[in-house]
Amino acid sequence: MDLVESYAQDLRFARKSFTRALLGLVLLAVVAFPWVAPDYMVFIATLVALYSIGVMGQNILIGYTGQISFGQAGFLAIGAFAFGHLRIWGAPFLLALVGAGTVAALAGILVGFPSLRLKGPYLAIATLGFGVAVYQIFVNWEVLSGGRSGLAIAKLKPMLGLSPVRYEYYVYVLLLAGFTLATYNLVSSYVGRAFVAIRDADIAAEVNGVNLTRYKLLSFAISSFYTGVHGALYAQVLGHIEPQIFNILESITLFVAVIIGGVASIEGSILGALFVILVPKVFSNFREMVPVVYGVTILLVLIFEPLGLFGRWLKTRLYFQLWPFR
């Protein structure tokens, strides 16, 4: 129940101690994890962290702005190869990361242009075409992709005496924390409101001073930046990339993660990434079942829990908060 009646009261209620305590626990678990879990699980957690960034980017576009993209694999490839070349030319890790994100963001702006005219399924097809085109370009243009042998990327040098696996985990989790925080701030700023306004009623958004061209392209740029960084981080953990990695399945995976995790939810993006990483691991002996699991889960989510895993969690939490009075 929302009984807050005045602005001042509202500000006082802004500090939610429950959320804080929970956040503390999560942080503790995340820091302790590589010391209690075996290396292969730490590696999987690293993958979840980097996928979370890509899913968040996709969620900014789909969940918040209401634009669709099935061409995410294209941005992943662009980010990964830009990163690979930058690293090979001697750029330090963080600089190469920003470079990869920026190149992907520029590509995102280009891909965003059809969104000014096309909606729904038409936009989906246009972006799908982009993903396929990028794939073909990398497959056929050996200067970009490093030819048959692909691109080899030097491993990160661990610091603070950490093992390589743990070091990579901490770096990636830190990056995820940064992206999560930035995303929270973004979606609660005037930019995020403009995105949601476009999603809910584009004409009304325009009539209230939101420039559709600017904000749709901005959404594509931001989302592609995230995806480019995802591609770069993926390239870094793999240590070796070739174009075949970034096929259409990757686009579908990111889309699935958004729907299952929760549309327009940051926490949901992380849960969605967890899902799409864990399912293929759990079903590693029946790989051909993975798309079936995705399909069935999406159906179940759409039927029973349109808010995704995060919506389920919200309801559970509400249940416990109201517990004695239920």
Place this chain on the structure above:
Amino acid sequence: MGDLLEVRDLSLNFGGITALQDVSVSVAEGETLAVIGPNGSGKTSLFNCVTGIYRPTAGGVAFRSESVLGRTPDAITRLGIARTFQNLRLFHNMSVLDNLMVGRHLHFRKNFLTALLRARGEEIRHRRRCEEIIEFLNLEPVRKSRVADCPYGVQKRVELGRALATEPRLLLLDEPVSGLTQEEKDESAYWIHEIRGRFGITVLLVEHDLRVASRLADRMVALDHGVKIAEGTPAEVQRHPEVIKAYLGE
């Protein structure tokens, strides 16, 4: 000349349909002008041309002596025109407050970095303006509610509030009391009257309900089948034989 809004010989066609034909209307600063007419007479189309949603086939629209044709809707809003919609167009999944905050969008000092770094100064400044409007429209109890969960009457008020949040000089209201109960209609009429008194905003209003329209308006224009058939004081227009014929024919 010197009128706030000047619509000159405006025509609009959709394929074979003529929505507006050579319509001229001007609104002086500070007045409230009502546009009346039966359903399908082109009232909403007129608003859509003024706010840049439709591109007229011929004619001109000038706001403060500047042509608005060819500008995007957001650019027109920045000039100082705001509107509401006949069939509400709200941001359904946002709170009432956030809907109003979108109305503040054009007044934000925009800096992408501050958006990423949670600089709250601008937020608080604009939130204060929204709170004034929330208080004015008695929206306090629902400020944090999702708009989709609010009753129709409240939604209409939210849309009015959102338009006010842009701080317009000219406010276009498309059937602001349609679908409301009698009590709500009276309240809305009071608010619309107050908007002019308190904020000094010029109002151009489309209204099907002649009683409310004549109560609020200084002047009235009647459309029928996209053609202006009468103009004058509310009493004059309502007595006009063409207007009576148009309304009877409905």
